[in-house]
Amino acid sequence: MDNPFTPPEARPDSALLEPDRAGLGGVRLRAVRGLRSAWGAPVLRQLTRFTGVGIVCTLSSLALYALCRPFLGAQSANAVALIVTSLMNTALNRRYTFKVRGPGRLAQDHVNGLVALAVALVLTGGSLEALHWANPSADVTAELWTTTVAGWVATAVRFSLLRHWIFRRARDA
Known part of the structure; x- marks a missing residue:
């Protein structure tokens, strides 16, 4: 004692x-x-801010998907929602999560963010394809749940890429 x-x-x-x-x-x-x-651990502060950005971007992505789905189909609506929210996500994480400000390397950061976008597109697009293979009559609600779960996996990959590659210069922000 x-x-x-x-x-x-x-x-x-x-x-x-x-x-x-x-x-x-x-x-x-x-x-x-x-x-x-x-x-006080930088990674915990970053994870907290990253989570806040992720919530905003996930809700935006779901809304865009639901709006575009009737006109574009599942895969195209998914791509549009991910492209738009990926740009927003990289910009918000650059500023708030990793405290990188100013125009220096802005274009390079967004180009590198495209790698994270590609990972997300493969994971969510693949999950949609698997859903429609398993259940050809799946509705939009099932598609939204499927892309959301796949998006969680993509989010873990995105944080790792952002922290260890794209914004490594600001790792301890």
């Missing part, structure tokens, strides 16, 4: 949730300090 007089910041991580003589308030305080120190 830890010495109850040891300051919380000097205790091991396992002690963050152990009650002491300070009661529940002390446990809460140590938990908050632990979260603050975890938030």
Whole structure:
């Protein structure tokens, strides 16, 4: 058992949730300090901002897909939605997730972002093809769920590409 007089910041991580003589308030305080120190890790800050950008882009992509689907068909609607939101995604992640500002390497960043777009198109287009092979009468709702799940996989690939290749110069933003 830890010495109850040891300051919380000097205790091991396992002690963050152990009650002491300070009661529940002390446990809460140590938990908050632990979260603050975890938030100090650049990758966690980036993942949080990346998630916010991803939510905006996913909702935009789903809306564009649903709007374009009746006129263009599944694959073309998917491509249009991904191309438009990929440009938006790269711009938002450049600015907010990785804190890259200014015109320097803007064009190169977007060209590199096309690789992430290609990965997303292969994953979502392939998933749509698999859906229509398995269920030729699939409706738009099934298509949206299928592209969303495939998009989650593409998102993990996108974060890795953005962090380790495209914006590696700003990795610790």
